[in-house]
Amino acid sequence: MAELSPFKRVKAAAVMGVGLGIDIFDSQPDFRVLIDKHRGGFDFLEVYSRGDWEHTDDLFAEIPDDVPRTYHHEGLDPVGPKLCPDGPIEGCAKNQRLLNPPWTVEELAVRHIDGKYTDFFFPAILNKQCVQATVANLKALEKRIPGPLLPENAPYEFAVGDMHLFDFMNEVAHGAECGLVLDLGHVWSYQLCVGKGDQPDDRIESLDLSRIIEVHLAGARIEEYEGGRIYRDLHGAGPIPEESMFLLRELLPKLPNLKAITIEVEDATEAAAVEQAQQVREVVRRLRPAWLEGVHVS
Amino acid sequence: MSLEAQYRAIYQLMYKRRTRDAFQQGKFRRFDGLDDAEAEQVCNVANLRQDVVVQLHANDIGTNWYMPRFPATWIALQVALDCDQAELTMRFTDSAAFETRLNDDSDGRALAGFVDELAARDEALKSAGWMPELLRYERMVRGHWPDEVNPRVEAFGWDVGGIADALLEKELFPVDEVASSLHLLLYRDDAGVSEIALSADQARVMRKVLNHLPVDDEPPKIVAKCRRVLNQLRS
Ligand SMILES: [Fe+2]
Numbered sequence: 376m377a378e379l380s381p382f383k384r385v386k387a388a389a390v391m392g393v394g395l396g397i398d399i400f401d402s403q404p405d406f407r408v409l410i411d412k413h414r415g416g417f418d419f420l421e422v423y424s425r426g427d428w429e430h431t432d433d434l435f436a437e438i439p440d441d442v443p444r445t446y447h448h449e450g451l452d453p454v455g456p457k458l459c460p461d462g463p464i465e466g467c468a469k470n471q472r473l474l475n476p477p478w479t480v481e482e483l484a485v486r487h488i489d490g491k492y493t494d495f496f497f498p499a500i501l502n503k504q505c506v507q508a509t510v511a512n513l514k515a516l517e518k519r520i521p522g523p524l525l526p527e528n529a530p531y532e533f534a535v536g537d538m539h540l541f542d543f544m545n546e547v548a549h550g551a552e553c554g555l556v557l558d559l560g561h562v563w564s565y566q567l568c569v570g571k572g573d574q575p576d577d578r579i580e581s582l583d584l585s586r587i588i589e590v591h592l593a594g595a596r597i598e599e600y601e602g603g604r605i606y607r608d609l610h611g612a613g614p615i616p617e618e619s620m621f622l623l624r625e626l627l628p629k630l631p632n633l634k635a636i637t638i639e640v641e642d643a644t645e646a647a648a649v650e651q652a653q654q655v656r657e658v659v660r661r662l663r664p665a666w667l668e669g670v671h672v673s
Numbered sequence: 674m675s676l677e678a679q680y681r682a683i684y685q686l687m688y689k690r691r692t693r694d695a696f697q698q699g700k701f702r703r704f705d706g707l708d709d710a711e712a713e714q715v716c717n718v719a720n721l722r723q724d725v726v727v728q729l730h731a732n733d734i735g736t737n738w739y740m741p742r743f744p745a746t747w748i749a750l751q752v753a754l755d756c757d758q759a760e761l762t763m764r765f766t767d768s769a770a771f772e773t774r775l776n777d778d779s780d781g782r783a784l785a786g787f788v789d790e791l792a793a794r795d796e797a798l799k800s801a802g803w804m805p806e807l808l809r810y811e812r813m814v815r816g817h818w819p820d821e822v823n824p825r826v827e828a829f830g831w832d833v834g835g836i837a838d839a840l841l842e843k844e845l846f847p848v849d850e851v852a853s854s855l856h857l858l859l860y861r862d863d864a865g866v867s868e869i870a871l872s873a874d875q876a877r878v879m880r881k882v883l884n885h886l887p888v889d890d891e892p893p894k895i896v897a898k899c900r901r902v903l904n905q906l907r908s
Contacts, residue, residue: 456677488684489677492776494734497683502714504676532726533718535683537710568722600725607729 380552381523385588388477392418392670393656396639399434404645416649418671419443421637428466435473446476452485453512454499471522484529498529501536501543510550527556534568541582548586558591559622564606575618576625587630593639611643627662678706682715688766731762745837746808752846753801780817803831824860826880860906
């Protein structure tokens with residue numbers, strides 16, 4: 376029997392519901408406190424390891440089996456000119472073995488250029504060459520990492536290339552036969568780069584929405600300058616921008632294969648984290664109530 | 674035609690100020706390895722927006738990488754060079770030393786290279802001859818040691834502890850500081866690095882004790898004190 380494509384595998388996964396993206400190394404929010412004291416506030420955890428895939432074993436072991444989880448890796452640099460070194464690949468496979476997530480999220484960005492670590496996620500250069508390299512990388516990674524990868528649109532502060540982000544994402548998803556994470560704040564960050572900041576959903580109909588398996592929401596800060604605005608991720612340390620919530624309301628009814636909504640809450644207090652989850656859950660209840668049936672917190 | 678060259682060009686626009694300035698001033702028209710279409714795509718981003726982004730990231734690098742780890746050195750550099758954090762970072766990222774970093778330079782090796790470069794040629798650092806030793810002290814206190822010898826006696830050519838205190842506690846930039854030696858016993862465990870100040874005599878004896886050398890000719894009081902301090906540290 377032929378192996379199922381990564382897209383078919385994630386499409387077949389169960390709905391996870393509304394979850395919290397937490398960093399396993401953070402003392403705030405502390406995932407143990409979230410699990411012990413706020414288990415009614417989230418359906419699953421999306422677990423990050425801040426690029427430090429080596430020192431996760433003991434911490435991962437503290438997550439009880441009955442807490443559903445996805446995994447967010449860092450360091451595969453899937454949009455780079457060539458495949459990343461063995462370390463991050465082996466680290467990803469190891470952490471999948473420990474967590475057993477239905478999929479693993481990885482940014483469409485590079486964290487290294489010429490082997491040099493950068494201070495932020497350099498988002499994909501938006502052109503055909505980068506599509507080709509990304510598809511080749513994702514296919515090579517698929518052979519070495521057992522669980523399916525779910526690439527996520529990275530934040531843009533300025534965009535390089537002659538393609539639209541949504542065309543780039545479509546071509547990557549179709550070329551690598553994978554699903555996608557759509558980070559709604561990052562969509563807006565891109566729109567701010569291309570002069571469409573006032574229309575966060577500009578050209579959204581051109582995106583193949585059937586590929587969106589997971590949606591991300593996060594707090595952000597907007598930097599204004601005389602020529603425009605720049606989106607800066609704050610994750611849990613700030614409110615979710617209205618533009619991201621607008622995109623959520625717009626898209627919720629249009630995502631046939633949506634399995635998970637993650638609110639990235641690094642640095643938030645536990646109470647603020649579940650409050651943001653509640654804010655999102657209300658929107659889901661109103662616009663797509665059936666989607667939450669059968670998940671942990673209905 | 675290469676994607677690699679495009680990322681390299683963007684990297685230079687982000688971190689290499691002299692290269693970016695030269696490009697924006699038209700002193701060269703394309704980065705190595707780019708064809709016409711790629712050169713145009715890169716050219717399109719070298720604008721005001723990208724300048725603002727560079728500033729934001731320069732501040733991020735200072736705030737996230739250096740201020741939490743080597744605060745006294747990071748502050749002292751801004752005072753000595755009479756610049757703000759973003760400007761300091763941009764000078765630093767433009768240097769060859771920045772390229773020697775491992776990951777986010779958590780051990781400060783790239784910053785140390787930058788400080789050494791400055792100390793060797795920059796007039797502004799002449800009145801702060803203690804800067805390289807201050808950074809060596811901050812790196813050691815954070816556990817970045819040149820070898821695994823632990824505990825160890827370390828001698829500094831300046832009173833770097835006092836200098837760090839002045840910068841961080843009193844917000845004073847030491848002027849007219851004179852070279853003097855500071856001897857520290859450093860001990861590293863899971864909780865971090867402990868430091869104990871020693872006199873020159875104590876340092877000499879402590880070295881002997883640590884190296885299991887004869888101490889018969891040393892003052893018994895000092896020998897006893899060294900043994901006591903070591904026992905306390907290790908318990
Ligand atoms: Fe995200």
